[in-house]
Amino acid sequence: MTTYYYVLASQKFLLEEEPFEEVLRERRRDYQEKNKEIDFWLIKQPAFLEAPPLASVKAQCPQPSVAVISTNQQFITWLKLRLEYVLTGEFEAPSDTIPNPLASLSSVA
Template identity: 35%
Template sequence: MYHYYFAIASENFFLDQEPIEEILRERIQYYVNNNREIDFWFVLNSTSINIIQNDNSYFDMSDSLAAIVSLDKQFIQWLKLRVSFVQIGSFKSESIFVPK
């Protein structure tokens, strides 16, 4: 069983209001420098987000959603502190997360 953690917000927030590309690029560089396998995904409005949204009923957003999904709970908690205006949560899956 895989335990995933996520930070979710409107697509507009992630793409236009926050430097999310820079944050993720820095995180990738950190993983490369430490020989770690990348264990996070940036997902735009997709069926994967619908699954997250349905499992976590506290989302009431009419905008298109985007999410950062990771196996690393601490990364998502850090992201919440860094970005602030996101909702975080978790879900479990028997298979590896593959954004659709």
């Protein structure tokens, strides 16, 4: 199993009120310059929130939600420090309750 770390927020906040697209674009450019494999993903309406152990996390976040998921804990910590009004956490997958860590409940992810 792999440990995934996440930053979770409402879609309105993260995608409309914050200049977040620029942050992801800059991070992607940095990874390309360093020939580093992308280890973060933006997921609208993340399915991992449907796992029973994460029900309390889902209840704390305005819906619809969006998550940045990464295997890089330092990146998620950096995002948390840069952004306000976000939740952070971690989970392991694949598992019985989270078979696909990058799955979305949205038809357009």
